[in-house]
Structure formats: C-alpha cells, structure tokens
Amino acid sequence: MKLKNLQNSKLSKKKIIKKSIIVTGAGGYVGSVLVPMLLKKDFKVIAIDKFFFGKTLPKNRNLRLVRKDARNINSKYFRNIYAVIDLVALSNDPSGNKFPELTWQINYQSRLRTAKISKEMGVKKYILPSTCSVYGNQKKIVSENSKTKPLSIYAKSNLNAEKDIIKLKSKSFVVIVLRQATLFGYSPRMRFDLAVNGMTEGVYKNNLLPIMRNGLQYRPLCHVRDSSRLMVKLINQNLIKYNGQIFNVGSKLCTEKIINIAKIVLNNTNKNAELKWYGNLDNRSYKVSFIKLKKLGFKPKYSINYGVKEMVKFLKNNKIKKNLKSITIKWYSHLDSKGKFLRKI
Numbered sequence: 001m002k003l004k005n006l007q008n009s010k011l012s013k014k015k016i017i018k019k020s021i022i023v024t025g026a027g028g029y030v031g032s033v034l035v036p037m038l039l040k041k042d043f044k045v046i047a048i049d050k051f052f053f054g055k056t057l058p059k060n061r062n063l064r065l066v067r068k069d070a071r072n073i074n075s076k077y078f079r080n081i082y083a084v085i086d087l088v089a090l091s092n093d094p095s096g097n098k099f100p101e102l103t104w105q106i107n108y109q110s111r112l113r114t115a116k117i118s119k120e121m122g123v124k125k126y127i128l129p130s131t132c133s134v135y136g137n138q139k140k141i142v143s144e145n146s147k148t149k150p151l152s153i154y155a156k157s158n159l160n161a162e163k164d165i166i167k168l169k170s171k172s173f174v175v176i177v178l179r180q181a182t183l184f185g186y187s188p189r190m191r192f193d194l195a196v197n198g199m200t201e202g203v204y205k206n207n208l209l210p211i212m213r214n215g216l217q218y219r220p221l222c223h224v225r226d227s228s229r230l231m232v233k234l235i236n237q238n239l240i241k242y243n244g245q246i247f248n249v250g251s252k253l254c255t256e257k258i259i260n261i262a263k264i265v266l267n268n269t270n271k272n273a274e275l276k277w278y279g280n281l282d283n284r285s286y287k288v289s290f291i292k293l294k295k296l297g298f299k300p301k302y303s304i305n306y307g308v309k310e311m312v313k314f315l316k317n318n319k320i321k322k323n324l325k326s327i328t329i330k331w332y333s334h335l336d337s338k339g340k341f342l343r344k345i
C-alpha cells in the first residue's frame with residue numbers, strides 16, 4: 001500500500017473509534033440540547049432516563065436510549081465509557097418540596113452511586129451539573145469559595161452530591177462540578193417554569209407577565225445552549241489541573257434583579273403587558289462571580305434579549321407551547337396521581 005493510502009486508512013480508522021459518553025437525565029431540558037451537540041461532535045451517547053417528558057432526543061445511530069431509573073443503573077452500561085454527565089434530578093424547588101425523599105435519593109444518593117460506579121469502571125471524567133441555588137440568600141457577590149446557604153431540599157441535595165462526589169477524584173478520575181445559573185432558552189423538552197421562559201410565554205399568550213415577589217431578588221441566568229456548550233468543551237479538554245474543582249456557570253451580563261429581567265422581556269414582547277405578581281417573598285437572591293469560568297477558556301454567547309427573541313419566534317411557529325408537561329411540578333404531580341411516577345426504593 002502506498003504511504004498516502006496507508007495514512008488515510010489510519011486516519012479513517014481513528015475517526016471510527018468514537019468516545020462514548022453516558023448522559024443521565026438526557027431527555028430533560030438540558031439533556032435534549034446537550035445530546036445533539038455531543039452527537040454532532042462525533043461522540044457516542046448512552047442516554048439514561050425514565051423519559052418522563054417523552055421523545056425529546058433525535059434518532060441517531062450513535063445514540064442509545066436506556067429507559068431506566070438512575071437510582072439503580074447497572075454497572076454494565078459503564079464499560080468503555082469515557083465520560084459521564086450526570087444531569088438526572090428532580091430539577092427545582094417545588095418538585096423537591098413535594099417529593100423530598102425522591103429528591104434526596106435522585107439528586108444526591110443516586111448521583112453519588114453513579115459517580116462511584118463510574119470510578120470503579122474506569123470512566124475518565126465525571127461532570128456534575130449542580131446549581132447556583134446552593135448560595136441561597138447572599139448580600140455580597142459570591143464565588144465558588146464562598147459559604148453556601150442552601151434553602152431547599154433541592155439545593156441541599158445538590159450540595160451534598162457536590163461534597164461527596166468531589167472526594168472521589170483521583171489521578172485517573174477527574175471530577176468537575178458546574179453550578180449552573182437559572183437557565184433559559186429553547187429546548188425540545190421545554191420548561192416554562194424557568195423565569196425568562198415563563199415570563200416570555202405569559203406575555204406572548206395572555207399579555208400577563210408572571211413575576212415572583214418582590215422582584216428585587218437577584219438571579220444569575222444562562223442560556224441552555226451555553227451551559228451545554230460548556231459541557232461539550234469540558235469533554236474535549238484536558239482537565240487534570242481542574243480536578244475536583246467547582247465552577248459557577250453563567251455571566252455578569254446575564255445577572256439581573258427579577259424586575260429587570262421582566263423589563264427585558266417586556267421590551268422584546270409587549271411593553272404594555274401587565275405584571276402578574278405571584279408567590280410569597282422569594283428568599284433566594286444571589287449575585288455570583290463568574291471569573292473562574294474564564295480560566296477554562298469559556299465565555300457564554302447568548303444574552304437574555306437573544307433568548308427572549310428566540311422563544312417568541314418558536315411560540316409564533318407553534319414549535320413550543322405551555323402545557324402540563326412544560327411545568328415540571330405539574331407534570332410530576334399528574335404522573336404521580338396516575339401511579340406513573342417514581343416509587344421510593
């Protein structure tokens with residue numbers, strides 16, 4: 001064989017060996033954006049989920065769907081896996097308050113178990129997508145080293161997962177924790193229970209902007225595509241020097257008081273819409289430093305303005321609409337009332 005042909009055949013062989021990634025909770029809001037990105041980058045993906053939100057992932061020969069409860073995943077799936085992105089969770093405070101035991105089991109115990117299996121099975125990287133809500137209520141700008149003040153079972157279970165999973169790091173097992181800001185933007189598993197998404201839909205549909213009392217609470221935000229882009233970048237990047245570290249994920253430009261987020265939504269939809277106040281005083285308020293994220297060489301791309309405009313486009317095209325499924329707590333409560341939700345194990 002000529003040298004050039006030999007080189008070409010070696011190259012194509014190299015291309016054929018794809019790295020495999022396990023994504024838990026892959027059919028959720030983040031997973032449905034992240035998994036297509038991973039597939040586009042030529043990774044093989046094993047998507048483990050109970051798929052409570054239905055078919056949100058594309059058909060692809062490099063994607064394997066595993067409909068299993070993350071709390072007792074079998075270690076056989078972890079053979080020859082390069083990285084695990086452990087998204088699975090009951091993913092907000094209302095769900096945590098309604099299903100506290102399940103939240104503890106899934107967000108903390110199950111992810112700790114998955115991380116332990118990953119390490120035992122020789123997985124190289126484990127990424128834990130946690131939440132900035134571990135900061136709770138803070139007056140000063142908080143960094144990854146600041147004291148945490150988790151106010152809900154959702155935040156506490158995430159914080160416990162962070163603490164115990166970081167302890168598992170070793171030379172051959174890299175652990176990275178991402179404290180994501182509140183996300184916004186389009187996903188095939190649409191969530192209208194997230195601030196920007198809910199406000200945009202409310203104005204578009206009813207000229208009413210739902211806003212949580214008293215509007216003065218600070219909320220850092222991040223587009224769901226930015227948080228997914230970061231996870232893809234981490235899979236590709238050498239992370240040894242960041243092993244066991246925590247990163248806040250979001251940007252200063254996307255940190256606003258809730259009332260200002262409402263103004264941005266109104267400016268991009270209908271300035272004359274009415275504010276519809278709801279809830280008791282929201283105790284969560286935090287301004288977060290994202291300086292450390294820059295060290296990873298990552299910069300979020302999408303502004304709140306962009307996210308709102310994009311969502312209006314999708315609402316106009318009927319590509320997304322608010323229903324029971326798009327409000328996490330309502331959908332889980334509905335499934336539970338039909339006996340189709342999770343049981344305690």
Ligand SMILES: NC(=O)c1ccc[n+]([C@@H]2O[C@H](COP(=O)([O-])OP(=O)(O)OC[C@H]3O[C@@H](n4cnc5c(N)ncnc54)[C@H](O)[C@@H]3O)[C@@H](O)[C@H]2O)c1
Nearest residue numbers: 025027028029030049050051052069070089091131180183
């Ligand atoms: N969306 C946000 O604004 C945000 C912000 C910060 C952190 N996070 C974190 O990011 C992760 C993903 O969030 P999301 O918005 O995609 O949530 P989501 O609720 O849309 O997705 C969670 C997925 O987990 C699945 N699931 C739940 N319990 C399961 C179980 N026991 N076994 C198997 N599958 C199960 C659900 O079917 C769902 O597809 C979560 O850990 C969440 O806490 C999200």
